[in-house]
Amino acid sequence: QQKAVIVGAGIAGIATAIRLAVKGYAVQVVEANSYPGGKLSEIELQGYRFDAGPSLFTMPQYVTELFQLASKNPADYFSYQKLDVVCKYFYEDGTQINAYADTKAFAGEIQNKTGEPAASIIKYLANSRDIYNITNHVFLERSLHRLQTFLRWDTLRSVFRFPQIDPFRTMHRANSKSFADARVVQFFDRYATYNGSNPYQAPATLNVIPHLEHHFGAYFPERGMYNITQSLVKLAEGLGVQFNYNSKVDEVVVINGIAKGIRTKGENIIANLVISNMDVWFTYKKLLSKYPKLHPQKTLNQERSSSALIFYWGVNKVFPQLNLHNIFFSADYKAEFEHIWQQQDIYHDPTVYINISSKYKTDDAPDGCENWFVMINVPANNGQDWDQLIAGARENIQQKLSRILGEDIAPLIACETILDPRSIESKTSSYKGSIYGTSSNNQFAAFLRHANRSSKINGLYFCGGSVHPGGGIPLCLLSAKIISEMVPNGTQT
Ligand code: FAD
Known part of the structure; x- marks a missing residue:
């Protein structure tokens, strides 16, 4: 053997x-x-449990196929449920969007909240599906470094359809052409961050990502x-x-x-x-x-991908208006990415992601409380003064969330621990604390x-x-x- x-x-x-x-x-x-x-x-903290890193679970079939490969019943080991609302979005102007898993409901929600025609969303997602169908078996499922990948008929067919994957425009440029409403452009630009990239530089090919979320769905592992x-x-x-x-x-x-x-x-x-x-x-x-x-x-x-700053907060209150995944957008996305990628620091108004697993797994927080995983995208570690940046970010994030939620959240935080680019690097040996390896910025x-x-x-x-x-x-x-x-x-x- x-x-x-x-x-x-x-x-x-x-x-x-x-x-x-x-x-x-x-x-x-x-x-x-x-x-x-x-x-x-995972992290345990004073009666709260937090998933330490990834919180969004997509393509569960790649997990279950491992059990099947070993001739085991996946359900004996692992169970998960599909989310009806993938994520809830909050904008500074008061707009709130529920990203429903169901495509029609999702397109209808965008039309109701922003005026962007539902048909534009459906068309955009169809294009996203086409990019997936052209790229999936070439770029994802096989080695790009073996001749036999390129000798396959389906690879050659994909090569002929190459212009359709839109590699020469940036994501932001393509999204600005697809939608008139700036909130919708920002919504779809955010998918660049799913692999630690910058929508103002990354190729529009990455507009494939919404297809993964909206077609294959987002899930929550029950435990x-x-x-x-x-x-x-x-x-x-x-x-x-x-x-x-x-x-x-x-x-x-x-x-x-x-x-x-x-x-x-x-x-x-x-x-x-x-x-x-x-x-x-x-x-x-x-x-x-x-x-x-x-x-x-x-x-x-x-170039390395971006990193993350996470505050794990035990919160002494339940917020019914929040979901499992929540995004609080910055008012100026371009400035935010310029700070991450060019200035290599943290913008004063970052986009804030909050994951609350206790919404589904209630024993992750004590009764009447919630476990908030509060994350912003930050540059990879190049020796910045992180203690100073983190102190400023904490203050700005608390003010932003208090402003949008209409309640001072600082006194509700019962306990806190932090993960930053330095600790990501030291805990998992990830160069510069980047969370997705290299960026996809070209x-x-x-x-x-x-x-x-x-x-x-x-x-x-x-x-x-x-x-x-x-x-x-x-x-x-x-x-x-x-x-x-x-x-x-x-x-x-
Ligand atoms: P890693 O998780 O990087 O682990 C490498 C392992 O190697 C570690 O256990 C380390 O200790 C060990 N190791 C390193 N050096 C040595 C050595 N010399 N000897 C022995 N062992 C060593 N992905 C998603 O799909 N959805 C998300 O929502 C998501 N959100 C994220 C949020 C955060 C905050 C982070 C950090 C990541 C997120 N990701 C997300 C990305 C995802 O977590 C990673 O892509 C994935 O987990 C990386 O797995 P890996 O197998 O590359 O190994």
């Missing part, structure tokens, strides 16, 4: 472990933290987002995968250009395959520091992301948000799938 060792128990590392175990490998996952999940973990991690670890353990926690990997052992295993706690673990779920930048800089000539400098120098980004297999070191593979096809839970799960399709069966000798 062949052996695979995986560096990191992030969601992609766990999914890769499951796929390789099903393929006959003996799999060992070596994780630096005392818990699995990486960014997809919270962290249950995705927990249930997949349980599945992996049942397949014989061995997890070693509190075990930082220091080196990938390379002999004659072939990855032979890893080094942790002063010992070597020998394996036929090494898969790094660690951010690809740190994999080269820390685990392969002896081989600078093998570092793909151009790939590693790609039309070549998809091609410049690191491949799932090393072209210079045999037997070395990469999964997770910093490599192809990109960040976010669904794409991380696809990186695991691509790897499993590249490697031979583990029972081969």
